Amino acid sequence: MKKNVFLIFCISILLLNFFNPQLKAQSVKWNPEYSFDKCNSFVIEFYAKNNELMKTKNIKTYYQLKGQDFLVKSISEIPGNGVETIIDKTNEVAIQIFGTGGSATPMYNAGGYKFPTAEYLKKLELIPTEEKKEILGYLCKKYTYTYKKIFGEIWLTDLVTLSNDVGVFRACKMAALHNTLSAPGFVMEMTTEDAKGGKTQMKTVSLQKDEKYSVDLKNVEVSKALNKVNYFTF
Numbered sequence: 001m002k003k004n005v006f007l008i009f010c011i012s013i014l015l016l017n018f019f020n021p022q023l024k025a026q027s028v029k030w031n032p033e034y035s036f037d038k039c040n041s042f043v044i045e046f047y048a049k050n051n052e053l054m055k056t057k058n059i060k061t062y063y064q065l066k067g068q069d070f071l072v073k074s075i076s077e078i079p080g081n082g083v084e085t086i087i088d089k090t091n092e093v094a095i096q097i098f099g100t101g102g103s104a105t106p107m108y109n110a111g112g113y114k115f116p117t118a119e120y121l122k123k124l125e126l127i128p129t130e131e132k133k134e135i136l137g138y139l140c141k142k143y144t145y146t147y148k149k150i151f152g153e154i155w156l157t158d159l160v161t162l163s164n165d166v167g168v169f170r171a172c173k174m175a176a177l178h179n180t181l182s183a184p185g186f187v188m189e190m191t192t193e194d195a196k197g198g199k200t201q202m203k204t205v206s207l208q209k210d211e212k213y214s215v216d217l218k219n220v221e222v223s224k225a226l227n228k229v230n231y232f233t234f
Contacts, residue, residue: 028224030086030093030217031091034086036069039062039206040061041204041206042172044202048198069089075101083096083098085097092113094113096108107223109222111224111227116231123182125182126145126181128143129142129143136188136204140188141185143156151193152191156183162208168187168188174190176234190202
């Protein structure tokens with residue numbers, strides 16, 4: 001009986017693929033080359049429940065002094081394990097480069113994105129505290145939060161005029177979960193802890209350094225994603 005059901009399922013899939021038009025990737029475009037001249041650096045530290053440091057991850061975000069595009073680069077000590085994501089705001093496309101580093105041949109994927117409307121933004125509610133401290137010379141204020149079974153703290157400063165798109169909040173993928181914060185300011189540090197005692201610390205190491213970086217896409221094969229996704233997913 002199970003074999004018959006499985007056979008019917010397979011035939012149905014074949015018929016569906018035969019009679020339906022072939023799926024096509026979305027129409028997206030990107031620039032043949034991207035250049036950046038500014039860089040922010042961050043570090044993520046992963047701790048076990050006994051506060052033992054288990055893993056450290058370094059990230060750089062490159063952006064333009066005169067422009068709005070940026071690139072998030074996840075650095076790996078293992079050749080071929082690096083990941084880079086270019087956010088092209090003019091063409092509203094993200095180009096993801098998987099397997100960078102060393103002599104490895106990376107894979108490229110391009111996908112369009114859309115900005116969620118205000119009603120669909122996922123906002124993390126922050127609770128202000130009286131605590132303050134300096135981080136890299138900038139006076140920061142501490143906020144706390146609770147999200148489901150996760151809690152933590154965020155240090156914000158209003159002395160940095162950069163967007164959080166080029167800060168640690170986005171570089172560490174926190175924007176994919178929360179999109180935005182209830183309090184204004186630039187995120188300098190963020191900590192998350194779970195009910196089991198695991199902890200992740202995300203820190204800004206340096207800001208607004210002069211550092212050139214470019215990506216040439218003229219002679220590489222870039223695959224295209226089928227559908228647009230939320231801007232904060234990348």
